[in-house]
Structure formats: structure tokens, C-alpha cells
Amino acid sequence: MPLHTGEALVLRTYRLGESDRLVVLLTRDRGKKRGVAKGGVRSRRRFGGALEPFTHVRVAYQEHEQRELVRLDYADVLGSPMTIGGEACTYASYFAELLDEWAPDNHPEERLYRLGVAVLEALESGVAADRTARYFEYWLLRLQGVYPSIQACPQCGAPLRGGAVLEPRSHWFLCRQCASHAQGVSMPAAALEFLAEAAHVAPGRLGDLTIPGEALGPLAAAHRLLLVWHLDREPRAARVLREINP
Numbered sequence: 001m002p003l004h005t006g007e008a009l010v011l012r013t014y015r016l017g018e019s020d021r022l023v024v025l026l027t028r029d030r031g032k033k034r035g036v037a038k039g040g041v042r043s044r045r046r047f048g049g050a051l052e053p054f055t056h057v058r059v060a061y062q063e064h065e066q067r068e069l070v071r072l073d074y075a076d077v078l079g080s081p082m083t084i085g086g087e088a089c090t091y092a093s094y095f096a097e098l099l100d101e102w103a104p105d106n107h108p109e110e111r112l113y114r115l116g117v118a119v120l121e122a123l124e125s126g127v128a129a130d131r132t133a134r135y136f137e138y139w140l141l142r143l144q145g146v147y148p149s150i151q152a153c154p155q156c157g158a159p160l161r162g163g164a165v166l167e168p169r170s171h172w173f174l175c176r177q178c179a180s181h182a183q184g185v186s187m188p189a190a191a192l193e194f195l196a197e198a199a200h201v202a203p204g205r206l207g208d209l210t211i212p213g214e215a216l217g218p219l220a221a222a223h224r225l226l227l228v229w230h231l232d233r234e235p236r237a238a239r240v241l242r243e244i245n246p
């Protein structure tokens with residue numbers, strides 16, 4: 001069986017029988033892989049702490065042509081949300097769940113991988129988890145080509161600098177004029193400014209952006225709607241986060 005080594009993000013892990021673990025990995029170069037970590041429940045030597053969701057690891061695994069599951073040889077931690085602790089771990093599970101939803105099996109998707117690693121590093125360097133989450137959602141949906149334009153109203157062409165409304169039927173940001181009769185999430189100008197800057201800034205620099213606290217709430221509400229529209233359900237970890245931060 002050929003042996004592969006490389007970097008990966010752990011997306012999900014669960015117990016398989018008495019002592020093994022099933023691990024879903026987003027590898028940098030070969031896309032999403034499902035593997036078995038033999039003895040993963042107890043073997044601190046080979047897998048100690050490396051199998052938690054959103055851990056950045058260096059892995060070695062063996063792949064058999066006829067089998068769907070690869071066999072994990074070892075995983076070394078390169079970065080971990082466990083070192084940050086607290087809320088960051090819940091956010092990390094949320095990011096891992098969304099990557100798992102969108103990353104295709106066995107198909108390299110390096111931009112998603114790089115987004116995940118950069119966001120983990122931002123959390124580790126102390127960037128606030130809520131603005132990191134808004135950044136992550138924005139980029140995730142952008143990379144899938146489904147984030148609505150934040151530049152101009154698609155109905156009348158007016159620039160959206162002054163604010164917008166996320167219109168639930170079209171899933172677009174409309175100018176306030178066009179949205180005057182529509183229900184939807186009202187986005188203050190500061191939220192759109194944050195997005196415009198986030199398009200050009202690495203997540204590690206998010207701490208430098210000014211975003212008033214009152215702009216983060218509408219952004220979170222708009223992103224929740226966009227995600228539910230595209231996933232047909234609310235991410236599990238998002239519900240947990242909502243219970244923590246009502």
C-alpha cells in the first residue's frame with residue numbers, strides 16, 4: 001500500500017469499536033480523506049491530542065486502491081484549538097463542520113485548506129473568535145461562488161456603500177430603496193465595509209480592522225441565513241454557539 005505524508009486539518013473524528021477512531025481529514029494536496037486511526041482512543045504516543053476537530057497535523061497514511069478508508073500511521077500536531085481553549089474550541093468545531101460540508105472527497109481543494117489553517121492561526125494569535133467566524137463564513141461562501149455582491153444593488157445598480165438589506169427570496173443584498181418593501185436582514189454600512197476589507201486581508205490581521213460591535217450582529221444573522229439556504233439546515237455547531245452567545 002502506498003504511503004502518503006503531508007499536512008492536513010482534522011475535520012471530524014469518532015470512535016470506531018473499542019479502541020479505534022474514524023477520522024475525516026482535509027489534506028492539503030489530496031482533498032478529503034476518511035481514515036482509521038488504529039488504537040486512536042488510547043494511543044497517546046501516535047496520536048496524542050492530534051485527532052480533535054480543526055487540529056492542524058502532519059500525517060502519514062496508507063491508501064489501498066480498493067478501500068475507501070485510508071489507514072492513519074501517525075499524526076503530529078502543528079497547531080491546535082485546544083491550546084487556545086474556551087470558546088475558541090466551539091468555534092473551531094464550527095469551522096471544521098463547515099469545511100466538512102463543502103470539501104469534496106478525494107479532490108484537492110487547497111484554497112479551502114489554506115483558509116482553514118489561516119483561520120486556526122488567527123485564533124491562536126489571539127484574534128477575536130466572532131470576527132474570525134464572520135471572515136471564515138464570508139470566504140467560505142466566496143470560494144464556493146455563492147456570496148452575494150457587496151458592491152452594487154443587482155436591481156438598480158446603486159452602490160451599496162450606505163448599507164443594504166439581505167433579501168430572502170433572491171439571497172441578494174439590495175439597496176435600501178429597492179428593499180423598502182422586502183423583509184430581510186438589514187446590514188449597516190460598517191458591516192459591508194468590514195467585508196470589503198476582509199476580501200483583501202489575511203485573517204491574522206483581522207484584529208487591525210475596525211468594526212463596531214453593532215455591525216457584527218447583523219453580519220452573523222445574514223451569514224446564518226446564507227448558510228442555511230445553501231446547506232438546507234443550520235450547522236450543528238452553530239446551534240451550540242447560539243446557546244453560548246444568545
Ligand SMILES: [Zn+2]
Binds near residue numbers: 155156158174
Ligand atoms: Zn436598488
